[in-house]
Amino acid sequence: MNLQERLRSELSDTALDDAAWPAFLMRFASHLGATEVAMGGAQPGGVHEMIAPHTDPGFTGLYHETYHQQNSLMHAVLRQQAGTVTQTEELPEFAQFSRSDLYNLWCVPQSFNHGVALSLGSSTGWVGALVVNTRAPATSNQIETLRAFAPDLQKAVEQWRVLKQLRLANRLTLDTLDIAGLGALFLDRTGHVLDLNGQAQDMLADGRLQVRDGQLRGPEPQSDSALAQLITRCLFTPDLGGGRMQLAGPDGPLSVQCAPVPGNFAFPTPQRPGAIVLVTDPKGKLRVRISALSRLYGLTRAEAELALAVVETGSRKAAAELRGVSDTTARSQLTSIFDKTGVRRQTELVRLLLDDH
Known part of the structure; x- marks a missing residue:
């Protein structure tokens, strides 16, 4: 040649x-x-x-x-x-x-x-x-x-130019879902991650989701297997329209939806999105709020996680059990949280954490 x-x-x-x-x-x-x-x-x-x-x-x-x-x-x-x-x-x-x-x-x-x-x-x-x-x-x-x-x-x-326009459209989709508070990932036809938005990146950064060998994975073996099955069905039986599942994890369940992406022959096969995965964290808004308060009041990660558990369970003892720590440890952490935030009761703490203003 x-x-x-x-x-x-x-x-x-x-x-x-x-x-x-x-x-x-x-x-x-x-x-x-x-x-x-x-x-x-x-x-x-x-x-x-x-x-x-x-x-x-x-x-x-x-x-x-x-x-x-x-x-x-x-x-x-x-x-x-x-x-x-x-x-x-x-x-x-x-x-x-x-x-x-x-x-x-x-x-x-x-x-x-x-x-x-x-x-x-x-x-x-x-x-x-x-x-x-x-x-x-x-x-x-x-x-x-x-x-x-x-x-x-x-x-x-x-x-x-056609590929550039298609990629731009996909990027706009991811960015729009990001603004809506949804994690979103495009997968190719073999299940490998092609692109993702900021919410999904945050979930990967803190371990709520994982990517291994280029493929989306759950944080625990059981959830990992269920997620793999959902993605396989979505990719290889697209006529069924995808599906939903609850993905268990150490910080609570995530709601996951996988939907097939209609084929577009302008895309070369290796770069053609085969599916989009949407991930909703029911605690996401509260998690962001606690992260902001942690920076504002200097809460440790353990204190922030206990505060989240208190909001979820409504009591210190239940929060301690959920976190896998003793009630004595939870009491000590809660006292530190009170000192740093200036509140004196659990109800005041919950109000502080849930207040959007």
Whole structure:
């Protein structure tokens, strides 16, 4: 397989990963013998983005801050039909462009004296271009090579932008559920965690949930097995619509719902969400309140956990039993809690913990 064929085969993988584009563009520039191969564009009304691996980052920032809106040559390229290859010197706008500050203060110092542009577009509305910059006028071989790659580049860009839009939609879903106080995780079709929101991250951080070998797990063997069964049913019998369960744990039960995600063939199979898991902690609001009070009053973790147990059970003795400590220990911790918070009765403590204000 020659270099040109390898570059074509790389494009399918490059389309799946934003981070892969700079390396591909650098190899493509080397293959063409170009100073730079840059790609940029934007959604309608969106912010222009540019991937230019050979360009000094300071110059990239200057371009976006000062020159992009003045780049009449690039705007002319973007008005052309997707897939069109244009030698920039042949555009009517080039004469004026060659006298501009953008050309003389930005392009020339980087040896971007000449260019060949490929107009690109996507069904998502994204419009952009790939520009091959050279010191000398582009050769016929460079132009024909870009034309030969144009269909493959257009196809890769289409897949890249569609995937980006789908990932954004998934991210917005996770963020919305986060605001609603729900832990949420997207799983792939083998049950591995693809993405999760802040609530789910907190549950993993304090052990209410676990991830082992990339898969969601319960904190205890029995709950772990039940959760695995729920996820398996959700992934492999999606027509049943998923299911619910109570997930037992040391800090109380969690309510777990698993729902299949309809297949979308624009997503490559390894990155396609197969299911979404929603986790509700009935004590979550109180847990956040106690955490805030712990920071405010300097409660220890043991004292905060006892305070939570007092609210749940309504009595010190029952709280001690729930926590697995002696009544003497619970009495000592409760005295310390009273001293730190300034309350004198359990009813006052409960009111303090449950007060949202």
